[in-house]
Amino acid sequence: MRYLVTLKSGPMDAPPPQALMDAILALGAEATASGALLDTAGLAPSAMGGARVALADGEITVTDGPFAETKEMISYALYQVRDRAEAVEWAARFLRLHRDLWPDWEGEADVLSVFTAP
Amino acid sequence: MTAPGSAGGPPADPSRAVEAVWRLEAGRIIAGLVRLTGDVGLAEELAQDALLAALERWPRDGVPANPGGWLALTARNRALDLLRRRRVHERKVAELGRDLSDAPGPDLDAALDDPVGDDLLRLIFIACHPVLRPEGRAALTLRLLGGLTTEEVARAFLISEAAASQRIVRAKRTLAERGVPYELPTAADLPERLTSVLGVVYLIFNEGYSATAGTDWTRPSLCEEAMRLARLLAGLLPDEPETHGLQALTELHGSRLPARAAPDGSPVLLPDQDRRRWDRLLIRRGMAALERAAASGPPGRYTLQAAIAACHATSPSFPETDWPRITALYAQLSARWPSPVVTLNHAMAVSMSEGPEQALAMLAPLTTTLPDSPHLSAARADLLARLGRTSEARTAYLQAARKTQNPQEKSLYLQKSRSP
Numbered sequence: 337m338r339y340l341v342t343l344k345s346g347p348m349d350a351p352p353p354q355a356l357m358d359a360i361l362a363l364g365a366e367a368t369a370s371g372a373l374l375d376t377a378g379l380a381p382s383a384m385g386g387a388r389v390a391l392a393d394g395e396i397t398v399t400d401g402p403f404a405e406t407k408e409m410i411s412y413a414l415y416q417v418r419d420r421a422e423a424v425e426w427a428a429r430f431l432r433l434h435r436d437l438w439p440d441w442e443g444e445a446d447v448l449s450v451f452t453a454p
Numbered sequence: 455m456t457a458p459g460s461a462g463g464p465p466a467d468p469s470r471a472v473e474a475v476w477r478l479e480a481g482r483i484i485a486g487l488v489r490l491t492g493d494v495g496l497a498e499e500l501a502q503d504a505l506l507a508a509l510e511r512w513p514r515d516g517v518p519a520n521p522g523g524w525l526a527l528t529a530r531n532r533a534l535d536l537l538r539r540r541r542v543h544e545r546k547v548a549e550l551g552r553d554l555s556d557a558p559g560p561d562l563d564a565a566l567d568d569p570v571g572d573d574l575l576r577l578i579f580i581a582c583h584p585v586l587r588p589e590g591r592a593a594l595t596l597r598l599l600g601g602l603t604t605e606e607v608a609r610a611f612l613i614s615e616a617a618a619s620q621r622i623v624r625a626k627r628t629l630a631e632r633g634v635p636y637e638l639p640t641a642a643d644l645p646e647r648l649t650s651v652l653g654v655v656y657l658i659f660n661e662g663y664s665a666t667a668g669t670d671w672t673r674p675s676l677c678e679e680a681m682r683l684a685r686l687l688a689g690l691l692p693d694e695p696e697t698h699g700l701q702a703l704t705e706l707h708g709s710r711l712p713a714r715a716a717p718d719g720s721p722v723l724l725p726d727q728d729r730r731r732w733d734r735l736l737i738r739r740g741m742a743a744l745e746r747a748a749a750s751g752p753p754g755r756y757t758l759q760a761a762i763a764a765c766h767a768t769s770p771s772f773p774e775t776d777w778p779r780i781t782a783l784y785a786q787l788s789a790r791w792p793s794p795v796v797t798l799n800h801a802m803a804v805s806m807s808e809g810p811e812q813a814l815a816m817l818a819p820l821t822t823t824l825p826d827s828p829h830l831s832a833a834r835a836d837l838l839a840r841l842g843r844t845s846e847a848r849t850a851y852l853q854a855a856r857k858t859q860n861p862q863e864k865s866l867y868l869q870k871s872r873s874p
Contacts, residue, residue, distance in 0.1 A: 369571075369689035370478070371682030374735060414735070416678060421474035425521070432520070452712060452733075 338374070338450040339415045339423035343430070344407040345443040356437040363429060367415070372426060376413040407443070414450075423447050468513040475521040476505050480601030483529050485573035488636050490533045494580060495626040498598065500536070504529035574599075575690045576636050578683075581625075582651040585632045590625035591654045592661070597622050599686075600679050610676050611661060648691070652700050652756060655683045659704050663711070677708050681736075688743065698747035699757030705740035706763035709733040721862050725772040737767045758787045777807035794823040802833055810837040828858035832867060839874040847874035 367373035380386070382401025390397050413430075417423050427445040434441045480501065487497035504525050518524040581594045589611070596602045596610060608618035628634075639647040662676030684701040691697045713731040716722055744764055747757040762783045769775040784800035797820060805813030814837045817830065824830045835850035851871035855864050 369686065371685035371689075372478075374739065416682070418477060418675065418678075419470075419474065421470040422478060425471065425474045425478060429522075 337417060337419060337423075338452055339417060339420070340448045340450055341413045341415060341423065341427045341430075342409055342446045342448070343411045343413075343443060344446070345410045345441065346407060348441070352441075353438055356433060359433045359437055360430070363433060367413075367426060372415050372417055372422070374414045374416050376411065378411045379409050381408050381410075410443075420447065420449065423449075468517055469509055471517050471521065472505065472508045472512055475525060476508070477601035479522045479525055481574055481577060481599040483526050484598050485577035486526065487529055487533050488577060488580070489573055490530070490537065492636055494594075494598070494629050494636075496536075497533075498626070500532050501529050503532050571690055572638070574686075576638055578651055578687065578690075579639060579647055580629060580634060580636055582647075582654045583629065583634050584647070584650050585634060586625050586628055588654070588657060590621050590628070591650070592657050593618060593621040594625040595654050595683070596658065596679065599683065602679075610658075610673070644694075648694060648696065651687065652696055655680050655687065655700060655704070656756070658683065659707070663707060674711060677704070677711060680704055681708055688746075692746075693750060695747045695751035696754040696756050698743045698750065699754055699760050702740045702743035702747060702760035703756050703763060705736045705743060706760055706767050709736035709740060709767060719862065721866055723866075724766065729771070732767065740764065740767065753786075755787065755791045758783055762787075775806070777803055781807045794820050794827075798824070798827075798830060798833055802836075805837055805840070810840045813837050814841070826857055828854045828863065828867070831857060832870075835867075835870065835874060844874055848872075 364373060364376060384401075386401035388399045388401075390399070413426070415423050415426055417426070424447055427447050431443075431445060434443070483504070484494075484497050484501045487500050488494055491497050491500070507528055508521075508525055512518070512521075577598060578595070581598050582591045586594065593607050593611070596607050597604070602610070604619045604622065605615050607622065608615040611618065613621075659677055659680035662673045662678075662680065681701075681704045684697070684704045688697040688701045709732045710724075710727065712733060713727040713729070714722055722728075740760065741764060744757070744760050747753065747760065753761065762780050765776050765780050765783075781800070781803040784796065784803050788796045788800050797816060801813040801816035804816060814834070817834055817837070820827075820830055831850050831854035835847045835854060838844075838847035838850055848871050851867050851874055855867035855871065858864050858867065
């Protein structure tokens, strides 16, 4: 089963510590080597060129970033795992690194199941 | 975030969390334990003990901050306890023997911190050792490296749980009895041993891929497990071109899985597949792996097959496929690794690049080597139909329907026999 994990962060006033970046790279390498991580990328803050395209009442509107939300999407990862619990575990490992190496950081990961044919 | 303080929020069901962590870590934990104990069966028992401890403790005390580390450490501690007890026992035996020297055992603490990747690689080589029968290798690999239960292994191979258990037990016993060492093959032995390892992953993939019914969820997931193992191998042995070739092969074939069965479960053959349903991500990954294979050495059998699969994966439609290239790749494959099945596929490529008449001639000798193959009959039927020899085609389709054991295939051939 395939899961898309998106990571959202609260406002950040400092760049992430180098130790966290190194740990994230190591975790990514581990997940890739184990065959679980199919794809991943960081996302620029919406202020750097994001947009929202919406349809409501038959009208399509485009809103430039930044959004009024307090959280920014900062990365996504696509995992191939056997069940939801495994995807949750990878996401939790990612957040554990933040807890241990960047105590001020707050954010959340959404684990979304990707529909695939039987 | 709900629930601060726990490992990324408390899972709804701690036992699911235990199982998830177990499956992610089983291979590495068991590999480390085999290095300590030198015994696959014992290592697995110790690892299972750690799993049971987690199943008991986590629901009660909460999931630990680092669940993978907890499982690994618990398993190691159990192994060390056991080894220390054994060493004490051996020393006492030696004291009784008086003249036996007090030879120091292996340095346990030093043995704890070897590079983990090596352990895993050694475990793969031991699980796929040529002293085991191929089905034993596959079952043991799924069990040790995939963390599958005996029941899941049974479902994977469509055998009874007792039969699956017997395969695994027999394989472990054979490794112990034959004294198969837990070590990496020497450079001289590597090609042969690697062939066995790659063959097991390929076998696991095919077990999943040949399931056309798609009703049993463990069969497509078997393809996924094979893809995972192939990726793992490519990561562990990046300098071996065939690891990338096998990864490319499984991902490129895997990309077609969503299009291979109709909603009612009936098989959809390549010419009729809706290519929009092919998995673009797997195609992209497969093509990248194929490039790595090409960059790291001359093409082996898996790389050649992956190159053929790549021709299909990148073609906008069946008729537009680069048939001359596929024909040339099959010629290369059949020159170095000849087999009746390769000839059969080669002939079908020739039928597209040169014509059905030439292909029919290539199939003729196969009637003696593949007398029971439904696919040979179906291929002959297809060629005869394309040559306008309708009544012969009908007979051949009926033959194919008679030979196949798969009900979905049978009804497909019967349907084609009515209007070839």
